[in-house]
Amino acid sequence: SKMSFADDTKGADYADKEAAVILAKITGKAIDQTKFGQTLVQKAGVHVPNATWEQEVSLAMEQDVRRKLVIAPTLRNLNMQTNVMKISVNPEAGYGTWVANADFGNANGNSGGAAATHALTEITLSAFKLATKEYVAFEEEEDALLTLMPVIRDAMIRRTAKSVDVAMLRGTADATIPVKGLSKFAAGGEIVTNPVGTAVTVAKLRALRAALGTLGLNPADVTFVVSSDVYYNLLEDATFMTMDKVGTSATILTGQFGQVGGSPVLVSGEFLPKAIGVAGAVAYYSPNFIVGNQRGLRMDTQDLVETQRKVLVASLRTGMVQISTANGNGAAVLNWAA
Numbered sequence: 001s002k003m004s005f006a007d008d009t010k011g012a013d014y015a016d017k018e019a020a021v022i023l024a025k026i027t028g029k030a031i032d033q034t035k036f037g038q039t040l041v042q043k044a045g046v047h048v049p050n051a052t053w054e055q056e057v058s059l060a061m062e063q064d065v066r067r068k069l070v071i072a073p074t075l076r077n078l079n080m081q082t083n084v085m086k087i088s089v090n091p092e093a094g095y096g097t098w099v100a101n102a103d104f105g106n107a108n109g110n111s112g113g114a115a116a117t118h119a120l121t122e123i124t125l126s127a128f129k130l131a132t133k134e135y136v137a138f139e140e141e142e143d144a145l146l147t148l149m150p151v152i153r154d155a156m157i158r159r160t161a162k163s164v165d166v167a168m169l170r171g172t173a174d175a176t177i178p179v180k181g182l183s184k185f186a187a188g189g190e191i192v193t194n195p196v197g198t199a200v201t202v203a204k205l206r207a208l209r210a211a212l213g214t215l216g217l218n219p220a221d222v223t224f225v226v227s228s229d230v231y232y233n234l235l236e237d238a239t240f241m242t243m244d245k246v247g248t249s250a251t252i253l254t255g256q257f258g259q260v261g262g263s264p265v266l267v268s269g270e271f272l273p274k275a276i277g278v279a280g281a282v283a284y285y286s287p288n289f290i291v292g293n294q295r296g297l298r299m300d301t302q303d304l305v306e307t308q309r310k311v312l313v314a315s316l317r318t319g320m321v322q323i324s325t326a327n328g329n330g331a332a333v334l335n336w337a338a
Contacts, residue, residue, distance in 0.1 A: 012040050017057060021057040022312075025300075026312055059296070070165050070253075071168040071169055078291075079293055079294075083126060083294050084127075085124070086124055087122065087123050089122070131314065133311050136309060138309065139308075160314060160316065168291070169270050170184065185330065186282070190329055190331065192208050193336070200234065201233070201234075204334065205224055212330065213328045214328070215327055216285065219262030225265075227271035228271070229274050230281050243257055245258075255268060274336055276338050279335055281334040282332065284331040287330075288322060290323060295316055297316045299312060299313065300313050
């Protein structure tokens with residue numbers, strides 16, 4: 001007999017699954033109800049894989065957003081069950097007491113050292129909704145949508161990642177951007193200036209780290225993020241250690257291009273254009289900030305009958321909070337000056 005009972009189904013590639021899921025979202029149909037999705041389901045040999053494929057695509061797109069982020073991966077991230085979370089912290093460790101030999105075992109209490117009262121405080125971590133949308137006309141046929149979907153997908157991911165980076169870098173904690181950015185925490189001696197017409201050098205970045213005070217002592221806990229202008233200045237500084245000098249294996253952060261004193265230096269394109277009073281670089285003590293993620297990336301669609309369009313919305317919920325100011329704000333900023 002030449003009959004074969006082998007399973008000839010090869011499954012479906014992720015790219016095809018993603019196309020099928022997004023196409024189904026846009027058209028408002030089940031995955032196996034579109035021509036492309038029906039063909040893919042038959043090829044994969046599965047029965048109506050809506051929930052499984054949708055979850056896989058959602059997670060993959062969320063990971064694509066995170067891979068484009070510069071600041072969030074350098075901070076402590078935690079998952080939130082609600083959009084507001086209360087966190088108890090004890091910011092000041094204080095010091096122990098040296099006990100004299102004569103006080104060993106004495107009833108005067110000196111043998112146990114000085115009493116310390118816990119300075120427990122509570123911080124509030126809030127997750128804010130970030131959304132972006134694309135419009136698709138009713139006249140777009142399925143075949144045309146298949147060619148447009150990669151463009152729509154990439155645009156939504158880029159906008160989401162850029163918005164998160166802007167918020168965590170220079171967010172103003174107002175109605176426009178509800179997150180307060182790292183460069184906005186610096187105050188007083190934590191603000192370093194550099195003339196607009198003068199190149200920023202490694203020495204200036206060291207001054208930024210020094211402005212962190214005791215929080216800047218451990219280089220592993222300090223991260224520098226610089227603008228494109230400072231980036232090109234540092235490339236011209238012979239003392240700057242680029243990644244080809246410190247080793248390519250050390251590049252573990254998105255945007256990292258070098259190190260200063262053992263601390264990673266990252267470049268971000270989300271700084272405002274160079275001008276007096278505008279930030280050009282920021283150094284921060286990473287453990288002093290927490291990023292909370294309540295909900296990952298999700299997509300929703302709705303028909304807009306009055307304009308004969310469909311709207312595709314991608315959204316997530318995230319936020320950032322400062323833990324303590326006991327030893328400083330944990331952030332120093334370099335501002336351009338006259």
